[in-house]
Amino acid sequence: MHKKPEISIIISTYNSEEWLEKVLWSYEAQNFKDFEMVIADDGSKQPTLDLIDKMKAQVHYPIIHVWHEDNGFQKSQILNKAVVACNSDYILMSDGDCIAREDYVQVHINNKEKGYFLSGGYFMLPMIISEVISKEDILSQKCFEVKWLKSQGLKSSFKNNKLTSKGLKSKILNKITPTNASWNGHNASGWKQDILKINGFDERMQYGGQDRELGERLFNLGIKSKQIRYSAVCLHLDHPRGYKNQESINKNLAIRATTKNEKRKWTDFGIEKK
Template identity: 70%
Template sequence: MNEISISVIISTYNAEAWLEKVLWGYQTQTLENFEVVIADDGSGPKTRELLEKMQKEVKYPIVHVWQEDDGFQKSRILNKAIVASRGNYILMSDGDCIPRADFLEVHDRYKEEGYFLSGGYYKLPMDISKMITKEDILTGRCFDMEWLKENGIKSTFKNNKLTASGNKSKFLNFITPTNASWNGHNSSGWKKDILAVNGMDERMQYGGQDRELGERLFNYGIKSKQIRYSAVCVHLDHKRGYKNQESIDKNNAIRKHTRDSKQPWTPYGIEKRAK
């Protein structure tokens, strides 16, 4: 195995059916030398059994980083996964985002010292999310707009996320009104930069903890590049039982302090100390 160029960190929690589809997506990648680090926020034994089975069937190494179930503690498990990763470049995504075959190749092509990359996703309805098979993923059919339309997807501007390429995707990246923020489902950056700001703020539970990491990277002097129309993944639908307004409000206050203070380092990250 060549030296690992990208460590893909995928968060998951008791969602084996979706996670299996995502792992088949990484089997199709045109970029070869990567690892997948599963940031498992307290799943039961079925997730471990799935990963043991998949490791025998896929071409890339899978590292399983697990912690006891203590409610929604995604920031904490992401920090453990960052420490466990072996590549010098990290891509964060979720266990409900299936990557297109060129997904990692695009991140690898656009990566640049002093920057992180901000991607998006194409959200699928629940019926298609359930219907997608291993074959649909391995053939790339689940990214094909004609196939999706045959299964009920309407024609909208967002379909450009799947169909744009070359100069058109570059142009759409340039004109999109969406900020090039750190998005937990599709963003990447240098491990040394993420460690320099001390990873995720573990006080933060659901709601914007990924954006806050990006805001501290900005404070550290890192810029961002928009690749939402170039690095393509489809997002499988699911319920969000962990979503609550109290957590969102608390996180918004932390984010405001991060922006106002211009501090890059969190004392609530990988290392538990002030700097």
């Protein structure tokens, strides 16, 4: 019997093995090592399966691959299956297009607290830089240096503070940012028992805001949130969003309005089915 890891990391993916490979290398570079990786795969084809098999032999951490048949955008469903598969009491969620800085998992570990979830952000990269980042750039952490990113064409911006702020500066920026500390599917963590108490994600929800709605039910449960967007840093690789459609977004907004108005903690369309 293995001892359970300190934290389970859920990474969602769908047919984007080139990006997923970069992400998996970024977890090899973590300075905090006691975690398991649970890949929530929304029905990828063979190339993704082959990559995961290859990576299992090359990284220090265990990988659990949770997969279901491709049935359109069903991220909420596969995330619920992944939550159930997690062996740890604490879960960090991110995406298969987000490269984690070496202290990323450590920051989540350092800030976790009963009665709270943690809300991080991401640093958006343009396509040209997303493509050029190599395994070596990730393992050396060069891809997190503003100087290197600028040499690859990154523009100057206040947002670059996300990459350069450490210690007190990041704490101050976390405090003053106008961004809500919501549950963000690309960078959020919380207690497995809290996620189970609200029955996970609402599986009626497809693209657009299903992560926020989960956070809104956590708030209704009495869980608070902490802002760590300037401390827990990940780079978001660019990609087209073919699955984005207004109908799905509108449907989700209606579900979120009900959650808010009726102060719902539980969804009947989650992990446990009626």
